[in-house]
Amino acid sequence: MSTLPQSSSTAIDHEQAAADYAALLDRSLSLNLTRGKPDPRQLDLAGALLSCDLSDHKAADGTDCRNYGGLQGLPELREIFSGPLQVPADQLVAMDNSSLALMHDTIVHALLSVLPGAEQRWSDEPDVAFLCPVPGYDRHFALCERFGIEMIPVPMTAEGPDMDVVAELAGGDPRIKGIWCVPKYSNPSGVTFSEATVRRLAEMETAAPDFRIFWDNAYAMHHLTDEEVEVADLLTACADASHPDRAFVFGSTSKITFAGAGVAFFGSSPANVEWFLKHAAKRTIGPDKLNQLRHVRVLKDTDGVRAHMARHRELLRPKFDLVERILQRELGGTDLATWSRPEGGYFVTLDVRDGRAREVVRLAGEAGxxxxxxxxxxxxxxxxxxxxxxxxxxxxxxxxxxxxxxxLAVCVRLACSEQ
Known part of the structure; x- marks a missing residue:
C-alpha cells in the first residue's frame, strides 16, 4: 500500500464546493459502495457450477456425496486449497459457504470448551480481550461485540500490525486471548504482512497460554497485478517457534466462485483440528459435499483456481485504476485526503482530514x-x-x-471547506 503526498495546506472555495454539492443533489443518484461484493460478471465466471454434471456423485475416495458424513470435507478439495492457504491438506477442514461462520463457531467453541493448551474455557475467565489492528474488518469487530470480548486497537503499519505494541500487550495481559489478522491485502488498508511481522507473531511470548491468531486469509489469491504478492507461512512459523497451536487459519471461495454458495475452510495444528472437529460434530453431521464436488470438477486443481482468479483480475483491475485516476484528478496534491493503492483485495482506504469522515459519509448519503x-x-x-x-x-x-x-470527491471538498 502507498499513499499520495499531500501539500501542507489547501485553500477551499466554500461557495464553489457548496455549489458543486447542490448540483450533485439535483442528480438524484442512487449508488452503493458499502460492501465488497463481486459484481454479476464475476459471478458469471463460475457459471459452470450451475450446470456441472453430478450424475457421478462419488468423490475420489468413493464417498457418496449425497449422504451423511465426511465432516472434514472432500480430500481432493482440501488438496486444491492447501497451497493457497498454506495449510497441509490433512490439517484443513472444508465446510459450507461462510468463513465468517467458522470464525463465529471457533469463538463459541473456545468459550464453551477448553482449547489445547488452555487452563479453562474462555467463558470461565473474568474477562477476555482481543487485539484489533486498525483500520480493520468490521465483521471481526462485530463478532467480539456479540460475545462481550473487549477490543483493544493496535495501529497498522506498512508491514502489518505494529508488533512492538502487539508484543507488549499480548506479553503482559493474560486477558488477551487473540488477535484478528487479514494477512494479505488487508481489509481495508490493502497491507500485506511482512515476513518479519509473521515471524514475530509466531515467536512472541504471550501471557495467555491459549493465545490464538485468527488468520483470516480472505484474499489469498485475489491479486490486482501480475505480481502475486505472497505472505509468509504462519503455521510453519508457529511450529518452528514451539507454538504449534497458536494459529487458526480461515479462508473461503466466497470471492472466487459464488459469494453465497461457495466453500469455507478452517486450518490449524493437528491438535486444534481435532478439537474443532470434535465440537463441530455436535452441530453438523457433515458439509454440503455435492457443492464441494462441484467445485472440484469445475476448478480441477490449484492451477485452475489461479487461472480463474486471473479472469477476476481482468474485471476488477479497471475499477481500481478508475478510482485511482479520479481521486488523483479531484484530490491529488492537496491536504484534503490520502488513499491506498492496493495490489490486491477488494478495498481502497480513503483518509480525509481529521474530524471530517462522518461528515463526508453523511453528505454522500444525502446525495445518494x-x-x-x-x-x-x-x-x-x-x-x-x-x-x-x-x-x-x-x-x-x-x-x-x-x-x-x-x-465522493465533491463531498470531501465540501466537508473540508466547512471545517
Missing amino acids: VALTPAGASHPYGRDPQDSTIRIAPSFPGLEELEEAIVA
Whole structure:
C-alpha cells in the first residue's frame, strides 16, 4: 500500500464546493459502495457450477456425496486449497459457504470448551480481550461485540500490525486471548504482512497460554497485478517457534466462485483440528459435499483456481485504476485526503482530514451515494481521528463507479471547506 503526498495546506472555495454539492443533489443518484461484493460478471465466471454434471456423485475416495458424513470435507478439495492457504491438506477442514461462520463457531467453541493448551474455557475467565489492528474488518469487530470480548486497537503499519505494541500487550495481559489478522491485502488498508511481522507473531511470548491468531486469509489469491504478492507461512512459523497451536487459519471461495454458495475452510495444528472437529460434530453431521464436488470438477486443481482468479483480475483491475485516476484528478496534491493503492483485495482506504469522515459519509448519503459508516473500520465504530473511509469498488459498473467517486470527491471538498 502507498499513499499520495499531500501539500501542507489547501485553500477551499466554500461557495464553489457548496455549489458543486447542490448540483450533485439535483442528480438524484442512487449508488452503493458499502460492501465488497463481486459484481454479476464475476459471478458469471463460475457459471459452470450451475450446470456441472453430478450424475457421478462419488468423490475420489468413493464417498457418496449425497449422504451423511465426511465432516472434514472432500480430500481432493482440501488438496486444491492447501497451497493457497498454506495449510497441509490433512490439517484443513472444508465446510459450507461462510468463513465468517467458522470464525463465529471457533469463538463459541473456545468459550464453551477448553482449547489445547488452555487452563479453562474462555467463558470461565473474568474477562477476555482481543487485539484489533486498525483500520480493520468490521465483521471481526462485530463478532467480539456479540460475545462481550473487549477490543483493544493496535495501529497498522506498512508491514502489518505494529508488533512492538502487539508484543507488549499480548506479553503482559493474560486477558488477551487473540488477535484478528487479514494477512494479505488487508481489509481495508490493502497491507500485506511482512515476513518479519509473521515471524514475530509466531515467536512472541504471550501471557495467555491459549493465545490464538485468527488468520483470516480472505484474499489469498485475489491479486490486482501480475505480481502475486505472497505472505509468509504462519503455521510453519508457529511450529518452528514451539507454538504449534497458536494459529487458526480461515479462508473461503466466497470471492472466487459464488459469494453465497461457495466453500469455507478452517486450518490449524493437528491438535486444534481435532478439537474443532470434535465440537463441530455436535452441530453438523457433515458439509454440503455435492457443492464441494462441484467445485472440484469445475476448478480441477490449484492451477485452475489461479487461472480463474486471473479472469477476476481482468474485471476488477479497471475499477481500481478508475478510482485511482479520479481521486488523483479531484484530490491529488492537496491536504484534503490520502488513499491506498492496493495490489490486491477488494478495498481502497480513503483518509480525509481529521474530524471530517462522518461528515463526508453523511453528505454522500444525502446525495445518494451509500458508503460504509465512518468508524466501521475501528472497534465499537469509533475512529478517534474520524478520518478513515472504506471504498468498495467491486460491485458497481464502471460508469456508476465513476459517478460515485466523483461525487465522493465533491463531498470531501465540501466537508473540508466547512471545517
